[in-house]
Amino acid sequence: MKKPCWSWISRLCARASTVVLAVAAMPAQAQIFTVLHSFTGSDGATPYAGLVRDAEGNLYGTTSGGGAYSHGTAFKLNKQRKLTVLHSFNSDDGAFPTGQLIRDSRGNLYGTAFQGGIADYGVVFKLNPAGKQTTLYRFTGGGGRREPLCRLTSGRERQPLRHYAKGWRRESFRSRF
Numbered sequence: 001m002k003k004p005c006w007s008w009i010s011r012l013c014a015r016a017s018t019v020v021l022a023v024a025a026m027p028a029q030a031q032i033f034t035v036l037h038s039f040t041g042s043d044g045a046t047p048y049a050g051l052v053r054d055a056e057g058n059l060y061g062t063t064s065g066g067g068a069y070s071h072g073t074a075f076k077l078n079k080q081r082k083l084t085v086l087h088s089f090n091s092d093d094g095a096f097p098t099g100q101l102i103r104d105s106r107g108n109l110y111g112t113a114f115q116g117g118i119a120d121y122g123v124v125f126k127l128n129p130a131g132k133q134t135t136l137y138r139f140t141g142g143g144g145r146r147e148p149l150c151r152l153t154s155g156r157e158r159q160p161l162r163h164y165a166k167g168w169r170r171e172s173f174r175s176r177f
Contacts, residue, residue: 044073086131
């Protein structure tokens with residue numbers, strides 16, 4: 001007589017629970033976290049994306065809220081934990097940046113803002129080392145391209161997955177900025 005198919009599943013689950021219990025029984029290493037900066041609203045609020053580090057150890061990032069216009073900021077945090085707001089987004093030049101910045105060899109930063117721009121569907125922007133913002137691309141909603149949520153990629157990464165509010169799509173969005 002053939003064994004019911006659930007028997008091998010129950011044996012597999014029994015073995016898996018043993019492994020999980022063995023892992024759970026191992027002592028955890030202590031983690032120490034240090035607060036580098038607490039945002040106050042005027043310098044930004046709700047940091048969402050990861051940070052980018054330069055050769056000197058400065059960290060660059062964005063907040064999706066706060067700033068002079070309450071539409072987010074781009075900032076620099078130096079090794080002494082002094083935060084400098086490089087740019088406050090004002091909706092015309094972007095709003096609510098959520099993707100991680102990328103940095104080129106000249107120190108320019110590039111990123112996306114979820115909303116803002118002409119049609120309020122988001123923008124691709126560039127910040128020079130002095131913090132001057134340039135809008136490189138304004139999303140118009142055509143072809144489902146709108147409201148970018150993730151970071152840009154460098155030219156070395158091929159056909160990245162990009163996320164828009166309407167869903168995932170694989171593209172070779174090969175515009176040079």
